[in-house]
Amino acid sequence: MSAVNNSKANSDAFLAINGVTKSFGAVQVVRGADIAISKGEFVSFLGPSGCGKTTILRMVAGFETPTTGRIVIDGKDITDLKPNQRKIGMVFQSYALFPNLTVAGNIGFGLKVAGKARAEIDQRVEEMLKLIGLPELSDRFPWQLSGGQQQRVALARALAPRPAVLLLDEPLSALDAKIRVSLREEIRAIQKELGITTIFVTHDQEEALSMSDRVMVMYQGRIEQIGAPFEVYNHPKTKFVANFVGTLSTMEGTIADAAKGSVDAAGTRFDGVRLPAGATNGAAVTLALRPEALRRDRRDGDLSLSGEIIDVDFLGSVIRIDIKAGGEKLSLDAFNDPTTPPPAIGETMTVHFAPDAVLTL
Amino acid sequence: MTRLLAWIAFLFGALYFALPLIGMTEFSLKMRRGVYSLDAYVKVFADPRFQETFSFSVMMALATIAFGVLLVVPTAYWVRLKMPGARPWIEFVTLLPLVIPAIVIVFGYIRLYNTSSFLPLTGSTTGTNILLMFGYATLALPYMYRSVDTGLRTIDVATLTEAAQSLGAGWVTILSRVILPNVLIAVLSGAFLTFAIVIGEFTMAALLDRPAFGPYMQLLGANRAYEPAALAVIAFGITWACMALIQLLARFAPKPAKPVKE
Ligand SMILES: Nc1ncnc2c1ncn2[C@@H]1O[C@H](COP(=O)(O)OP(=O)(O)O)[C@@H](O)[C@H]1O
Ligand SMILES: [Mg+2]
Numbered sequence: 146m147s148a149v150n151n152s153k154a155n156s157d158a159f160l161a162i163n164g165v166t167k168s169f170g171a172v173q174v175v176r177g178a179d180i181a182i183s184k185g186e187f188v189s190f191l192g193p194s195g196c197g198k199t200t201i202l203r204m205v206a207g208f209e210t211p212t213t214g215r216i217v218i219d220g221k222d223i224t225d226l227k228p229n230q231r232k233i234g235m236v237f238q239s240y241a242l243f244p245n246l247t248v249a250g251n252i253g254f255g256l257k258v259a260g261k262a263r264a265e266i267d268q269r270v271e272e273m274l275k276l277i278g279l280p281e282l283s284d285r286f287p288w289q290l291s292g293g294q295q296q297r298v299a300l301a302r303a304l305a306p307r308p309a310v311l312l313l314d315e316p317l318s319a320l321d322a323k324i325r326v327s328l329r330e331e332i333r334a335i336q337k338e339l340g341i342t343t344i345f346v347t348h349d350q351e352e353a354l355s356m357s358d359r360v361m362v363m364y365q366g367r368i369e370q371i372g373a374p375f376e377v378y379n380h381p382k383t384k385f386v387a388n389f390v391g392t393l394s395t396m397e398g399t400i401a402d403a404a405k406g407s408v409d410a411a412g413t414r415f416d417g418v419r420l421p422a423g424a425t426n427g428a429a430v431t432l433a434l435r436p437e438a439l440r441r442d443r444r445d446g447d448l449s450l451s452g453e454i455i456d457v458d459f460l461g462s463v464i465r466i467d468i469k470a471g472g473e474k475l476s477l478d479a480f481n482d483p484t485t486p487p488p489a490i491g492e493t494m495t496v497h498f499a500p501d502a503v504l505t506l
Numbered sequence: 507m508t509r510l511l512a513w514i515a516f517l518f519g520a521l522y523f524a525l526p527l528i529g530m531t532e533f534s535l536k537m538r539r540g541v542y543s544l545d546a547y548v549k550v551f552a553d554p555r556f557q558e559t560f561s562f563s564v565m566m567a568l569a570t571i572a573f574g575v576l577l578v579v580p581t582a583y584w585v586r587l588k589m590p591g592a593r594p595w596i597e598f599v600t601l602l603p604l605v606i607p608a609i610v611i612v613f614g615y616i617r618l619y620n621t622s623s624f625l626p627l628t629g630s631t632t633g634t635n636i637l638l639m640f641g642y643a644t645l646a647l648p649y650m651y652r653s654v655d656t657g658l659r660t661i662d663v664a665t666l667t668e669a670a671q672s673l674g675a676g677w678v679t680i681l682s683r684v685i686l687p688n689v690l691i692a693v694l695s696g697a698f699l700t701f702a703i704v705i706g707e708f709t710m711a712a713l714l715d716r717p718a719f720g721p722y723m724q725l726l727g728a729n730r731a732y733e734p735a736a737l738a739v740i741a742f743g744i745t746w747a748c749m750a751l752i753q754l755l756a757r758f759a760p761k762p763a764k765p766v767k768e
Contacts, residue, residue: 255673
């Protein structure tokens with residue numbers, strides 16, 4: 146009965162990972178993954194190195210077998226299928242183009258293996274080359290391409306046989322910063338155009354937040370949170386997510402009045418903080434603030450805190466200012482104002498923020 | 507000073523190898539009294555037994571190469587892919603033919619596969635030829651395995667395999683369309699080394715009593731003066747041609763893609 150319920154819960158899911166764990170010997174590296182991905186959705190697996198992202202991806206691709214749990218694509222249990230029977234497109238960090246084949250040969254490989262007719266392969270290859278914007282490179286060999294070009298060819302190669310699901314494992318990590326940003330926009334655009342269900346593995350939170358419909362944050366083999374980028378960033382469910390996604394300043398405090406949301410921290414009383422349900426007076430609580438939640442100008446109802454400026458980083462469009470107040474360090478992001486030079490280290494500064502912006506951990 | 511010493515050492519080495527060769531070549535040209543001539547070579551090439559034994563050995567070499575490639579490429583690939591821990595052991599095994607004399611191997615074969623054994627290979631000509639090919643493949647194993655393994659090192663075997671698998675390829679397709687083409691140059695160097703070994707091999711062919719080129723050279727050497735020298739020069743020429751081809755082929759090796767920074 147519960148099995149029926151379970152499959153019902155994921156009935157609208159195109160790709161469902163149900164209760165999957167994976168152990169290598171005695172070490173459990175994936176400790177129970179459940180996620181339902183809709184058709185056409187772009188989901189990122191985000192987490193620090195070694196948290197098990199690649200392992201889950203490799204189980205979906207069929208390169209690893211789950212220790213327990215099932216993987217279902219389009220209503221079909223694929224857990225026991227071989228990798229070459231799964232119709233899954235895979236893009237690797239190291240591009241992994243076949244060195245002996247031209248760009249066209251690489252892109253057409255999957256279709257050739259499937260026994261498609263010559264004319265059909267040629268047409269699809271041409272289509273794919275247009276899609277990745279490299280129609281003039283069809284006769285080049287991989288070693289004649291830049292990293293960014295190689296990765297685009299790898300993407301075209303993965304997409305050419307029209308896979309049900311596209312998996313990308315840190316596809317941009319080996320590229321230069323500039324290309325990384327432009328290619329991630331391109332990948333997202335192609336994904337949307339084709340409407341292909343996609344899992345994108347990355348340890349780069351900016352990448353995950355900017356590209357995804359939903360982000361799945363992982364830590365030590367566990368899923369910490371799954372949600373839209375806006376959700377994960379603004380309402381982190383765990384301390385780990387709060388710290389890993391974006392920058393966060395924290396203050397250790399004590400609850401003075403749970404009913405009024407009053408907390409003592411950094412030598413100041415803050416009122417109107419949204420406390421977790423069941424908070425009791427006198428209990429310890431960690432207050433956390435995003436750098437963009439802090440302002441130099443005060444608005445109605447704002448909470449305020451004064452401190453000494455200990456660091457100023459000019460980042461171009463944004464200036465990050467670190468202040469020390471009551472023994473706690475807080476970071477503030479302010480937009481660059483060409484008419485006003487940034488403040489100097491050692492000056493005193495008062496920062497303001499809305500009570501709603503305070504996260505409690 | 508060290509440069510000078512290096513040159514002296516090089517010169518000494520060159521002379522050590524070159525002088526006997528020069529002497530032998532010169533001798534092979536002196537069949538006709540008083541003048542240099544190619545008489546010895548003409549005689550050798552005209553000998554029907556030269557043609558017979560040489561073509562026998564060429565055929566054996568080709569068969570050995572085909573067998574060696576089919577044996578070594580999948581093995582070396584599988585070891586790299588699935589049991590990297592076993593590599594030192596496999597390497598050790600492939601090196602054994604260098605320390606075990608060919609005569610020991612061939613006596614073992616004769617004992618194991620004689621006419622009263624469970625698999626009487628020596629009972630027929632074809633059977634003996636197959637046995638001889640196995641022997642040659644064993645002798646060539648250290649060279650073949652090494653060059654293929656080195657070739658495999660230049661490509662990312664695991665990731666290329668997974669890329670091909672995700673595109674629907676099975677093992678035969680992966681081996682024939684992805685792995686083999688990328689180690690082809692390495693395979694060919696192994697093949698030429700195998701060729702050179704088989705053409706000159708004496709012990710196994712003689713003990714299995716097959717009409718190969720090695721025993722023919724020995725026979726000729728025992729009975730003639732100028733022809734063996736000519737034959738030796740020819741044999742050297744074949745070996746060197748093989749080496750030159752290996753060098754030449756190295757230039758056409760598929761280039762690895764630009765290194766990925768980690
Ligand atoms: N084949 C394997 N054998 C043993 N341990 C492995 C294997 N593959 C991965 N691991 C371990 O599993 C953990 C998770 O790895 P991985 O999924 O690659 O992490 P991520 O991709 O998040 O960086 C790591 O500690 C890694 O060392
Ligand atoms: Mg990884």
